[in-house]
Amino acid sequence: MAEAMIRLDGVCKRFGKLEVLKGVDIEIGRGEVVCVLGPSGSGKSTLLRCVNLLAPPEEGEIFLEGHDICKGPGSGTGEESWELDFVRQRVGMVFQQFNLFPHKTALENVTLAQEKVLGRSKQEARAKATELLERVGLGDRLDQYPETLSGGQQQRVAIARALAMDPHVMLFDEVTSALDPELVKEVLDTMRELAAEGMTMIVVTHELGFAREVADRVIFMDGGVIVEEGPAGEVLENPKEERTKQFLGLVLDR
């Protein structure tokens, strides 16, 4: 079997006294799109933040492209340049709250990290940024500030910003949950295209329709552990576990 893109082994994460992840094992292959479902507090967001070391785990190992990122030279403090170089330039993340830099234009949001982190020249960065922003349909809004953009537009800028770093993996943390319903589609379309192009994606979401269509696999989490996982069609249509059934029932009944 090909080397997994990402592998988590017995990952545990605590915040103070609160145990959020209680032993998570998962493997994600190159080009896979995995959707993570579950009630709030189940640890889904924390899982993502472990993968890019925003919240390094207390126990367990995480392998990215075969390298143990929890035991590397920087080892889990999240502050050392080794992790920044290795992990965060391979893993991009898009957030529920967009988190665009309000004092920078859309274009500048996408070029900033390219210049400062990757050392690309101004022209290079601009060219790439322009290309990406056009790809997400915002080519006419390059010089606008985030406060003039709609939520959906901002989220698309955020996606372009993450993509500008040429990541191997993209993490999506409930990226449509803060959007007005009319704006959800444009973002999901962008993500759909990304998946079609073969990007490895971990998507935490409530959008079951998207999961059914686009995901290769679905993971259901509850209480800090993975309750059930498998091919999208199976888990969503014929969940095996009680808790999964309950959750899906609740979501679908809306």
Place this chain on the structure above:
Amino acid sequence: MSEFFHQYFDFTIMGDHFSEILEGFLRNLLLFAVAVVLALIFGLFLALLRQLPGKKFMPLRGITIAYIDVFRAIPLLIILFLISGGVPYLNFLPKDIRIPHWFGQPDPFWYAVVALTLVYGAYMAEVYRAGIEAVPGGQVEAARSLGMNHGQTMRHIVVPQAVTKIPAPMLNEMISLLKDTTLASVIAYSESLLLGREVLAETFNSSAVMLSGLMFLVVVLPMARLVDYLIKRNQGKITRGAHMEVA
């Protein structure tokens, strides 16, 4: 009642000593100008030190926090006395530094500059901190996810936004500093209050001191109004509700 007015509003005395008190007041302004710049810089430095992340910087953060606590707790006047009374005795320093007469300003001026900088630096560090902490943490997460390190995140994302949130409280500190320049009178710096008190000793009348107070009024009142205006304007910004202020 008229006796009261005579004691404080004797216009003859005010007129006679006007240029003298004004000269003294200009010294207050000079002291303010020098100290406020140094305090703003020192305060930013302290604030940034306090933000250094990770286990290995913990002692540095601890020292910074301790410094800020101590220098906000001990009265400025006491610190002023300790400096002006103690520094000249530090025999391991050359005389030029112990008893400075730089740029034509006598040593009490420089002791006052140091005292004001040390104390107001601490207060301003807290204002900066409030500004830094007001920058939504999500942006820091985003910057870090993009691979920016702590220094880059502070420099490009946090500090530029933090400084736009702090003009009002910072101006308040600056106004305080301006008023506190009068404390230099107790170490014999010839600023307006000291000169006013000299006139008081000569004439047995406090009008020159009142005059000094009025000069402060003229300068501080517009500054205070500016603070009010900035606060109002900032509130407007928050309620206009940009998308990114969600949660």
Place this chain on the structure above:
Amino acid sequence: MRKTRLAAFFAVLLLVLASAAVAGCGGGSDTTSSGGSGGESGGGEPLTVGSDIPYPPFEQGKAGNYTGFDIELIEAIGEKIGRKPEVQDTSFETIFRDVQQGKFDAAISAATITEEREKAVDFSNPYYLSEQALLVAEGSPFKELKELEGKTVGVQQGTTGQELAKEEIGGAEIRPFPEGPDAVNALKSGTVEAVVIDAPVAENAVEKSGGVEIAEKIPTEEDYGIAVAQGETELLEEINKGLEEVEKDGTYTKIFKKWFRAPPPKAVFSATHEAE
């Protein structure tokens, strides 16, 4: 766990409040009768007396325990006239104004009788004959007042020493300090190069604090008087009478010898002053 933290907080709060309360009870007010001659001095009204403390050897000590030449003298006078003095610390630069406005009945504070001051207050007969001194650091090259042109000179704000310095060495940087001892400290630390101050105070500084010496004495023929508000002729007469009696019966000489270790000059006994 939360409960212990809360309890700890209240313990600290209680401690802070308790110490504040204790501090409030313990400290005495400044308006107390000084030590020295105990015992009731007659049934008269207390005499409120202002004095700029410290100014050794004339006045020094802590509230409730003031002592010094001026203090003991005013107590002796008080006894003679049947009024108990209550000495209150005040700043020298406002002392005459305060007497004028009635804040004190009288002021005794090594205060020289000058024309300017007579515009605000009336003075008793002189009780001390004084002059100024130039105080310098031990081993300093300065020998005369004139040599200090262009140098930094410390004085106490509102004193005749300050006036003298302004007159004689107007080109010097004259630093006015709120208290006499502040000027002496500045001399010792080196921030000023000389101090112009009352001779007896200078001598006291040489003896008690060391590291300083008197370069020269400047005979300004100053007389110290006790100040009362203008128009208080009765009180002034009483004080003058009291002073006379204290001088006659040897108490003055006793106090003088105690603080200056030498007999008083004869001239002081016959010194008179007409209130203007």
